[in-house]
Amino acid sequence: MENYNYTKSINLALHENMKLNSRSVCIGLGINDPKRIFGTSIGLVEAFGEERCIEPPTSENALTGIALGLALQSYSVCLTHQRFDFALLSFDQLINSISKWSFMFNKEYKISLLVRLIIGRGWGQGPTHSQSYHSFLSSLPGLQIYYPSSPSSAFATISKGMNSGKPTIMIEHRWLHNTNELLDISNIDIDIIDKMKIIHHGDDITIFTYGYMVPEAFKASQYLKSFDIKVELISMDNLSMKNIDTIIDSISKTHRLLIIEPYYMQCSITTNICTEILKKITNTNLDLSSLEVLSLPFENESTSYFDTKDRYVTWVNIINKIADQLNQEIPCPTPKERPHDVPGDWFKGPF
Amino acid sequence: MNDQLVLLAFKKACEIREAETLIAENYNKGYIRCPVHLSIGQELVPSILFSFHDVNDFAISTHRSHAHYLGKGGSLQRFFDELHGLPSGCSGGKGGSMHLIDESVGFMGSTAIVGNSIPVGVGLAEAQKLSKSKNLTYIFLGDGATEEGVFYESINYAYVRKLPCLFIVENNEYSVYTPLKPRQSCLKLENKAKAFNAHYSQNLLHEYKSLFNAWSDAIKYVKSNAGPALIEVFTNRKLAHCGPEIDDNLGYRPQKFLSKWEKYNILDIYYKSLLEAGYSKKYLEDLISEIRQNCTNIYFKSEKKHIILRGLNES
Known part of the structure; x- marks a missing residue:
């Protein structure tokens, strides 16, 4: 390895x-x-x-x-x-x-x-x-x-x-x-x-996401674990996939669902997944009032540093959203100080 | 171009004219239920194509592809079946008039979006080059497609990679109803082709012998790894852009233009040449009758299959 x-x-x-x-x-x-x-x-x-x-x-x-x-x-x-x-x-x-x-x-x-x-x-x-x-x-x-x-x-x-x-x-x-x-x-x-993948096992809440939001959601899941909140994180690589049984099985257990769309929610693949879940909802006992979605705001992206601070979903947003959903007090993590518009120190631009 | 080749080209031109005429004559029966872009008047290019017949050369074409398909040697029965939406059609009935294919003769497909098939042809030529094939790819297009960005992207790529592409532009001077002048800042395709280092030649008035020679030179040129060649053939579509009708009552083409092309009907030109070469009138008329009969038989087989499949009564 x-x-x-x-x-x-x-x-x-x-x-x-x-x-x-x-x-x-x-x-x-x-x-x-x-x-x-x-x-x-x-x-x-x-x-x-x-x-x-x-x-x-x-x-x-x-x-x-x-x-x-x-x-x-x-x-x-x-x-x-x-x-x-x-x-x-x-x-x-x-x-x-x-x-x-x-x-x-x-x-x-x-x-x-x-x-x-x-x-x-x-x-x-x-x-x-x-x-x-x-x-x-x-x-x-x-x-x-x-x-x-x-x-x-x-x-x-x-x-x-x-x-x-x-x-x-x-x-x-x-x-x-x-x-x-x-x-x-x-x-x-x-x-x-x-195949759909379970990236983090848990029985308190299900997160479904894919693509570049997976590492963010994973980081949030690990943080929440230290507060005894057990997240089941599910993702897929194949966006043409129709089988959502893994999600259904998970929400049958957790009854709660957070969906994170890496881009706009409008006409997204995640809205399709919501439709598929609705078709099978009687099997899941999903608490519909718990269903939450995080995605980008439906607006073009500005090039300005100052306009983009709150545009993207981060692991901190995910934690806050789950804390709200579960009605629990979770200390807001303080990420390592870093400009919001780079993925890490390794990225020096230009694109 | 010897007399036998002229005869061969004449036969192919007659076959295409008959096939297209049958479609036009029977279209309003409603058994062909897809748009048709007929090639009546434009039989020169496909007939010359047929005289260079080589199934290992590839060809790609446009929405107006019936004649190219037949000129490449595509199956006439499967063509008519395709137009009738039959599973036995060359594209299983899925493609209709604008999506024809017969890979057994190197006709690799025609598509319906203007300019869309051009880069696919360049890709086929790239494959020929990479696999060290001795063959070439014909890319058929019309004057409208030379206004698309992808045409310039493709001819540029073909030169940069020195690909065996032969672009054949049939310039009938009208994009649907719109003439060249309001569409093109530079009317000379020659300048545009040469700007991309393509070998260029032009055919103005259906001079078939000079087209044959230009074609032969272009084949040699593209096979020498020098890059693409482009032949521009001025021609005339007799019918409407789409459909079986003559639409000259709309007045979008000047009478002078139409009269000029009446004089250069390629079937008449071939016919006259063959008479001069010593073929008798009876021989040629018998030949035309035979082609007509053959096309008719094949056409009505397709029509009958369509009627049976739809469960209709023959009228």
């Missing part, structure tokens, strides 16, 4: 897949530049050459169609956009071509095409560098959407996306890049990302 951060596990997964399959290609702006997409593409071009590690023109839409053309010829392709916002230019190809190629032509094409979409936050990322329409993407038949919250699930998502034969979107939060996990990298079960 070794300690790997999220960036390194992506890098290792890309190396492994490029090595195992000579018909695999990595493409994306910055893939061969000195910064190597936040370090995730280090060493690829040196190992596999410019034919297979393509530093392309700034043409997000065409690149996405080109990636499809390659995938249709049995190439395995990883296309990376350094921001989700940039990939909005490619939605014609993502939606009108990739998501429905197999449907339109009535054949189950093997399309091993992985599109990495990196989400920004803080440091003035603002209205056009922090958007995350993963919920919308998960509403499209024909795409599979993953939002890995840990280094191991990031590794698994790369491997699955480059081999599954199904067009795959990986939502990759910039603030997760420095999260760590002890891993046996040669022995990661890639199917783990297709």
